[in-house]
Amino acid sequence: MKLSTIALKWQRSKINTYVKGSRNFDGFLRLDIGEPWFPLSERLQQTIKSWSVADFKKRPDIHCARLKKAAANFWKVSVDNIAVANGSDQFIWLLPRIFMNPRDIAVVMNPTFFLFAESVIRAGGRVLSFATPSENKFEVSDQLITDVINSVRKNNAKIIWLCNPNNPTGTVISLNNIKRIVVETNALVIVDEAFFDISTIPPHESAISLLNTNSNVVVLKTLSKTFGLSNVRVGFALSNKALISTLNDWRLPFEVSHIAQEIATEILDDKTHWKKMKTFVLREKNWLIKQIKTIKHIELASPSTTTILLLRHNNKNLHNLLIKENILTANFNHCNGIENQRFVRITIQKRSENEKLVDALKKL
Numbered sequence: 432m433k434l435s436t437i438a439l440k441w442q443r444s445k446i447n448t449y450v451k452g453s454r455n456f457d458g459f460l461r462l463d464i465g466e467p468w469f470p471l472s473e474r475l476q477q478t479i480k481s482w483s484v485a486d487f488k489k490r491p492d493i494h495c496a497r498l499k500k501a502a503a504n505f506w507k508v509s510v511d512n513i514a515v516a517n518g519s520d521q522f523i524w525l526l527p528r529i530f531m532n533p534r535d536i537a538v539v540m541n542p543t544f545f546l547f548a549e550s551v552i553r554a555g556g557r558v559l560s561f562a563t564p565s566e567n568k569f570e571v572s573d574q575l576i577t578d579v580i581n582s583v584r585k586n587n588a589k590i591i592w593l594c595n596p597n598n599p600t601g602t603v604i605s606l607n608n609i610k611r612i613v614v615e616t617n618a619l620v621i622v623d624e625a626f627f628d629i630s631t632i633p634p635h636e637s638a639i640s641l642l643n644t645n646s647n648v649v650v651l652k653t654l655s656k657t658f659g660l661s662n663v664r665v666g667f668a669l670s671n672k673a674l675i676s677t678l679n680d681w682r683l684p685f686e687v688s689h690i691a692q693e694i695a696t697e698i699l700d701d702k703t704h705w706k707k708m709k710t711f712v713l714r715e716k717n718w719l720i721k722q723i724k725t726i727k728h729i730e731l732a733s734p735s736t737t738t739i740l741l742l743r744h745n746n747k748n749l750h751n752l753l754i755k756e757n758i759l760t761a762n763f764n765h766c767n768g769i770e771n772q773r774f775v776r777i778t779i780q781k782r783s784e785n786e787k788l789v790d791a792l793k794k795l
């Protein structure tokens with residue numbers, strides 16, 4: 432059977448991503464995953480223990496009604512402004528297919544989450560990349576935003592991907608700059624806030640505040656980063672009613688299992704537990720940054736506002752050195768925009784594990 436033109440195009444233009452280990456890393460300290468550590472609440476543990484076979488046999492609610500109510504309450508929007516999927520990956524995957532024609536252009540700011548560019552190319556689109564330079568600690572400057580706006584207009588770009596805070600740098604795009612892009616272009620602005628609710632960015636800086644007055648904004652959220660529960664596979668798209676209705680028409684009906692909906696609903700209903708987790712993780716992050724700053728040969732690449740830190744050794748390959756210490760980091764040496772710069776990304780874990788990293792870094 433012959434591959435389609437789009438499939439062939441994708442095969443020719445594979446996107447660089449961080450290199451996942453090809454060998455078995457059982458027994459390693461896994462700092463390469465993007466999820467922070469924190470225990471489940473007592474309440475959720477009890478719920479999980481109370482489940483019977485019937486709970487596993489239940490058909491999922493295709494409308495995710497209870498879950499949407501909890502999400503609406505958590506992010507203070509209406510249920511009509513929310514769509515739910517099997518991880519926010521699903522929306523990243525879907526949006527270019529719905530809103531781009533083959534050869535249309537989408538804009539990304541590198542380095543960023545590789546799936547943005549990948550989903551555009553897989554949908555037959557083209558990617559226009561802007562760089563946030565490492566020399567400026569990956570800052571998203573006002574000038575860069577002006578350049579993006581001009582280029583989007585000139586090239587009639589259909590989608591602009593923003594990641595706030597950004598993966599892998601943890602850097603911020605100000606709400607004012609997001610607003611400029613939204614107001615001054617006709618493109619669909621997708622703001623991925625996967626790490627936002629577990630960051631130091633004040634809640635009022637969320638792009639959610641743009642949803643009421645602008646029809647070209649989508650905000651993505653996920654349980655994976657904010658609550659450290661990637662295995663539950665629940666992600667959200669927040670947007671105006673019409674766009675959400677289109678997303679619901681396109682997504683697969685039974686994508687989110689009954690079990691996932693139950694867990695996600697409990698998690699979003701328990702703001703106290705989320706606040707505890709946020710306080711813990713951000714305190715650990717401050718502790719770890721303080722330690723790393725005392726190690727002369729290690730450079731912190733950017734002022735991260737969230738649970739991920741981008742690092743490098745001043746002249747050696749940190750990823751390989753840490754493998755020898757049974758510690759796995761995410762290797763960003765092949766990531767678009769920071770190729771061959773030896774950066775690795777780590778994610779905050781519990782104190783004993785963060786200490787293990789610090790001890791290993793000191794030894795190098």
Ligand SMILES: Cc1ncc(COP(=O)(O)O)c(C=O)c1O
Nearest residue numbers: 518519520544598625653655666
């Ligand atoms: C910025 C960003 N957005 C979205 C995702 C995907 O999250 P999910 O597990 O909800 O599919 C990730 C996962 O690494 C991510 O880093």
